[in-house]
Amino acid sequence: MNDKKLDFNEFDPVSKKEWTDKAIADLKGADFNKKLVWKNLSKIDLPPFYSIEDEQFLLDKTGENKQQVINYRTVKVNSAKKANHLALKAIEEGMNGLIFEIKDAISARKLLKGIDLENIAVSFIIEKNEIDFIKDFIALVKERKTAPEKFKGYVDLRIIYKYVTTGNIDFHVFDKLVKIIKLTKDYPAFKAVSISGTVFSDSGANQVQEIAFTLNSLVFYIDELTERGVDIQEIFDDLHIELGIGSEFFVEIGKFRAFNSLLHKIAEKYGVTNFSYDLTARTSKWNKSVIDANTNMLRTTTEAMSAILGNADGIIVDPYDREMNKVSEFSNRIAGNTVHILKEESYFGKVSNPVDGSYYIEKVTAKLAKKALEIFKTIEAKGDFYECFEDGTIQQQIAEICLVKIKLLSQRRLVRVGVNKYPNLMEEVDISLFSGYDKSIRSRKSLLKPKRVSFEIEKIRKATEDLVQKTGKRPVVELTSFGNLAMRKARAGFAYDFMGVGGFKILQEKSYCCSEKAAQSAAVSESDIVVICSSDEDYKQEALNFVKDFRALNKKKILLLAGNPVDLEEVLIKAGLDGFIHVRSDLIQTLSDIQKRLKESLKPLEI
Incomplete structure (x- = not known):
């Protein structure tokens, strides 16, 4: 065994430029800043790595960890x-x-x-x-x-x-x-x-x-x-x-x-x-x-x-x-x-x-x-905290960031586990927790209102629970797939996660050998919502046929497609498709629209 002490000076130092060039090569030409530099909501850029070459601005008096918190x-x-x-x-x-x-x-x-x-x-x-x-x-x-x-x-x-x-x-x-x-x-x-x-x-x-x-x-x-x-x-x-x-x-x-x-x-x-x-x-x-x-x-x-x-x-x-x-x-x-x-x-x-x-x-x-x-200096230059709150400056600045955060949550770019991603479909939520949810997340313009960013999604969950109480039935979502195995599984998984946020009952994916059988089966099932899951290539060949076959048997069910085939959007909507769900979908708006249609189609519970 060689007991020679390892000397790191044997290795040439790697510059920050070399690391960056290597990252760009691995990105295969994609923009380094867009892909790897994180821009947070405080509007500061955070690169993926730092080195001794970076100019350091060491602040003093940043506090002391007294170890007696x-x-x-x-x-x-x-x-x-x-x-x-x-x-x-x-x-x-x-x-x-x-x-x-x-x-x-x-x-x-x-x-x-x-x-x-x-x-x-x-x-x-x-x-x-x-x-x-x-x-x-x-x-x-x-x-x-x-x-x-x-x-x-x-x-x-x-x-x-x-x-x-x-x-x-x-x-x-x-x-x-x-x-x-x-x-x-x-x-x-x-x-x-x-x-x-x-x-x-x-x-x-x-x-x-x-x-x-x-x-x-x-x-x-x-x-x-x-x-x-x-x-x-x-x-x-x-x-x-x-x-x-x-x-x-x-x-x-x-x-x-x-x-x-x-x-x-x-x-x-x-x-x-x-x-x-x-x-x-x-x-x-x-x-x-x-x-x-x-x-x-x-x-x-x-x-x-x-x-x-x-x-x-x-x-x-x-x-x-x-x-x-x-x-x-x-x-x-x-x-x-x-x-x-x-x-x-x-x-x-x-x-x-x-x-x-x-x-x-x-x-x-x-x-x-x-x-x-x-x-801080801007507020003091305009007067002081009191004057800037009285004229709405502070509230307006906070409201702008607040709305961006809500938008990111709805786009699922700001992830809240259990809220807008990875919902617990086994959870039975007590509807009494949602008291006061008829009010908007936005308070009066002149005031601040401490709240949860998940409030708007919780309102969607409340609407579902209200629907369950009125109809005695939890809306059922059916994931119907055909075609390319990898893509249909991926899109079924996405749809399961996306639709689950609404508090619906999600059935396990049902796969079929062809679009015709998939459409016929989904049209006559007990589900309230059907989501088509397949690949873009299969959509080009079979999506229109699926929608036509489905609507020939069922005019009332909500029919969605997992994916974003832009070229087919107009023709599919005309044929009877109700909408699309994909990574760019606005979660809050999409689920709210679905709930409005469910309220129209589901019958109230007879007492």
Whole structure:
């Protein structure tokens, strides 16, 4: 055996141009940028690989992975006793952070009974009686002689969230905030100035918009608080930021790092060079679904990974069934264990700043920061966050991206497993989950509305479930194939996946030796929808005959063709074909049109 040490200097280095030329050769002349350069919705170009030859823009102050991330659980407070029980249970399950959502007057002593305030971060989202509760709370903290440096958490009055979702803001709320800042001033690790950007991402904003508008919100806070006599250093030292986590894994890592860097740049403009703040990440509402809700666990896992690697100080992993309003002990435990496993078993909590120096992530971070800073400056140049929201500038920018995302979802270029691809046809969806779906995904133009991008597809599923209730029958789709074996199988598979999104019953593909027998059998079967599946060559020879033979026996059934034979479109439609399904089909529009026809053809259930 040769023990000679391997010397990599023996190999000549390969330049980036050589790699690119090789890729172009493998693409057989196809455009390298169109095929391999990813353009995401934050309008940044992401090449397929990076090398030392790429110009590096290393941002500073991108955050620090403290290896002590706070794993939060949200507790809704209806009664102090019940909320306290849920909080203690969360602590038993290993949670080291609690967020109490308080809507009415409540006793801090009863709520926090038995909770160690030096080892558990305690935070509050308060909507009423804010000052009274904080007074009661701080009195309890002092009574327990809690060490100021160990007492962590934050209080959030949801000022920005309420404003952008209702259109109303009572500026006296900043007077309350000033009082809370004074009440908590002896506890530097408990933050009183909380700003959340999740409302932007959950309303459809991209990463650069979320960064920019959150920073614009901060400047708005600073203006209001300094007018009321709060010192600028005190504001930054009392700052808590919450950002959402999306599904673009590496870009989301870059988002948190870019935000940290830009926050320090803005602080420097105010003359603040050293300050202490907390950054909490919350899993997104935007990319979740009530259809095949178990897949939400996959999404929250990658989101939590992005947040930890992006140097978040705290993480809120929402239960996978939160959007179904059915949060259970099991789903709460799974949500908490997600962060436990990443920290302890996957060693995410054992390595400091593991992504620093990655060409890809450093580049993504720099590009996001550059574009976010441009938007931030544009908003400030037009006035400030408040003025730009009042005139609709911010809403319009978010709406443009939101509509693009919905379009990509409908084109299935933005994939949501279980929603617009790979539907679970065995799932029986509770129709009560779809309450309120008669409203459009688009809220009033002047407001933001946190929502799920899957909302429009869920509306289609609701329409199917309504049809089942009215007729007592789930619409049946029959996949009828003939001709070329490989292509008919491929198109039957595509049709199975495409039509399954609508919640229809999909029969297994039926193959025939010729189009005549296929048409005759499909026309007299018990199905409501028939999809022709074959190759383009077979369509040229047999599709017209199939449609004519089919319509001679059945005038009512919906007849579709899997594929896009452009040259045959007009003649097939004239012969009685109802439409085509293919990779360029608009999923939402196509399924909606099919459902309208089903409503006309299926008889209501007789009672």
